[in-house]
Amino acid sequence: xxxxxxxxxxxxxxxxxxxxxxxxxxxxxxxxxxxxxxxxxxxxxxxxxxxxxxxxxxxxxxxxxxxxxxxxxxxxxxxxxxxxxxxxxxxxxxxxxxxxxxxxxxxxxxxxxxxxxxxxxxxxxxxxxxxxxxxxxxxx
Amino acid sequence: xxxxxxxxxxxxxxxxxxxxxxxxxxxxxxxxxxxxxxxxxxxxxxxxxxxxxxxxxxxxxxxxxxxxxxxxxxxxxxxxxxxxxxxxxxxxxxxxxxxxxxxxxxxxxxxxxxxxxxxxxxxxxxxxxxxxxxxxxxxxxxxxxxxxxxxxxxxxxxxxxxxxxxxxxxxxxxxxxxxxxxxxxxxxxxxxxxxxxxxxx
Numbered sequence: 001x002x003x004x005x006x007x008x009x010x011x012x013x014x015x016x017x018x019x020x021x022x023x024x025x026x027x028x029x030x031x032x033x034x035x036x037x038x039x040x041x042x043x044x045x046x047x048x049x050x051x052x053x054x055x056x057x058x059x060x061x062x063x064x065x066x067x068x069x070x071x072x073x074x075x076x077x078x079x080x081x082x083x084x085x086x087x088x089x090x091x092x093x094x095x096x097x098x099x100x101x102x103x104x105x106x107x108x109x110x111x112x113x114x115x116x117x118x119x120x121x122x123x124x125x126x127x128x129x130x131x132x133x134x135x136x137x138x139x140x
Numbered sequence: 141x142x143x144x145x146x147x148x149x150x151x152x153x154x155x156x157x158x159x160x161x162x163x164x165x166x167x168x169x170x171x172x173x174x175x176x177x178x179x180x181x182x183x184x185x186x187x188x189x190x191x192x193x194x195x196x197x198x199x200x201x202x203x204x205x206x207x208x209x210x211x212x213x214x215x216x217x218x219x220x221x222x223x224x225x226x227x228x229x230x231x232x233x234x235x236x237x238x239x240x241x242x243x244x245x246x247x248x249x250x251x252x253x254x255x256x257x258x259x260x261x262x263x264x265x266x267x268x269x270x271x272x273x274x275x276x277x278x279x280x281x282x283x284x285x286x287x288x289x290x291x292x293x294x295x296x297x298x299x300x301x302x303x304x305x306x307x308x309x310x311x312x313x314x315x316x317x318x319x320x321x322x323x324x325x326x327x328x329x330x331x332x333x334x335x336x337x338x339x340x341x
Contacts, residue, residue, distance in 0.1 A: 023287035030279045037252065038272045040261055080294065083164075091241060094176070094249045101183055102256050123286045130291030131298045134309050 016065035018129050025058035026122040029115050036112060040099075043108050052111065055118050062125060073135035081128030088123045092116035161230050163297045168238045175242055183253045191254045198246030199335070203328040205239070210325030214318035222307040225314055230300055233293050233317075240285070248278065260338065267338045274334045281324045281331075289320040 032051035036043040066072060096116055104112060182190035213232075217225055255261040260271050292313045299309050 019287070019291075023283060026287050027279075027283045030282055034272070034275045034279050037261075038268075038275055039263070040256075076298075080298070084294070087241065090176070091245050094179070094245050095252075097180065098183060098249050098252050101253070123290070126287050127291045127294050130295040130313075134295060134299055134306075136302075 015133055016069065018062045018065055018133075019126070021058045021062045021065070022122055022126045022129065025055045025062070026119065026126070028052075028055040028058065029118045029122065032115055033112075033119070036108065036115075041103065045107060045111060048111055048115065052115055052118060055115075055122070059118065059121060059125070062129075066129075073132040076135040077128040077132035079128075080131045081124045084127040085120055085124035088120040092120045161297050161301050162234055163294065163301070164237055165234045168235075172238060172242050175246065179246060179249055183249065186253070186257055188254070188257055191250045191257065194246045194250035195254050198243045198250065199331070202240070202243040202247055203325075203332060205243070206321060206325040206328050208325075209236075210318065210322030214322055217314065217318060222311055226300060226305070226307070226310055229296055229310070229314060233297050236293055237290075237297070240290070244282075244285075266341050270334050270338050270341075274331060274338070277327055277330045277334065281327050284320050284324055289317055289324065292317040292320070 028051045032048035032055070035051075036048050066077075096113060099109065099112055178190070179194055181187070182194060217228065220228065252261075255271055259265055260267040262268065265271075296310055296313045296317065299305050299313065
């Protein structure tokens with residue numbers, strides 16, 4: 001039988017809105033980072049902290065949605081997410097280093113560090129989930 | 141060789157004709173390490189020429205690749221058959237996994253340090269508003285790149301490494317990759333406008 005190449009695109013399989021939530025979480029933490037960087041070395045703290053908390057809530061929501069999945073390739077998520085986390089911890093480390101080099105200290109540095117942790121977790125989950133959602137359940 | 145699935149849609153090559161894809165090209169990691177090390181030294185020493193080099197070279201390549209992928213490679217890829225797309229992606233995507241994050245780190249870390257050294261980050265600087273505008277543009281691009289583009293890139297590679305890759309999943313993910321590359325490419329034009337303005341004020 002001759003192959004008939006097709007442009008057909010698979011319909012989106014029903015899945016929880018993890019991608020949307022993790023993008024929201026990432027966006028909040030990036031807005032917080034922009035606010036802090038724009039006012040460096042005297043950044044505002046209230047808005048970034050609120051954004052960080054919002055980001056953490058959305059991330060937690062993602063994890064809750066995932067744990068409610070009857071079948072999910074957790075092993076694939078962990079495997080891919082771990083390596084993605086390692087890569088983005090290096091990137092976050094570079095950003096942290098830039099701020100420390102420019103004398104960021106105290107509460108602003110703590111908030112920035114937590115934002116970078118959130119950023120790394122968001123990206124790792126985003127990449128890990130994108131792979132795991134298409135993985136075979138047998139790969140759990 | 142392409143195979144046909146139950147619903148008649150061609151899937152990516154399978155079996156002996158297909159070699160396992162290395163998601164992260166390990167041979168490229170030492171090059172990335174040297175680049176990142178050079179960046180750390182440049183920031184530590186506040187070496188203005190090196191910071192400028194990292195920022196301009198990284199930013200130029202980032203912009204160029206985004207525009208090229210979004211507006212040249214993307215439309216071509218969209219007109220190829222799925223097996224041809226899979227073949228191209230198997231060679232192209234692993235390189236993007238290494239190249240793009242490296243360019244982004246080069247551009248942003250050197251750019252931030254350069255802004256501090258030159259004084260553009262100072263709220264009284266005439267360039268401060270433009271710089272904040274560039275942060276916003278980069279923030280939007282980062283959200284798209286890290287939330288959509290990069291995950292699609294990695295997911296395509298994992299799909300192609302399966303014993304029987306699903307051509308429809310690859311097509312969907314590639315479409316997502318190319319569209320998001322096009323959006324970030326278009327936003328790079330805004331970055332070019334802002335950066336040329338900052339450099340000439």
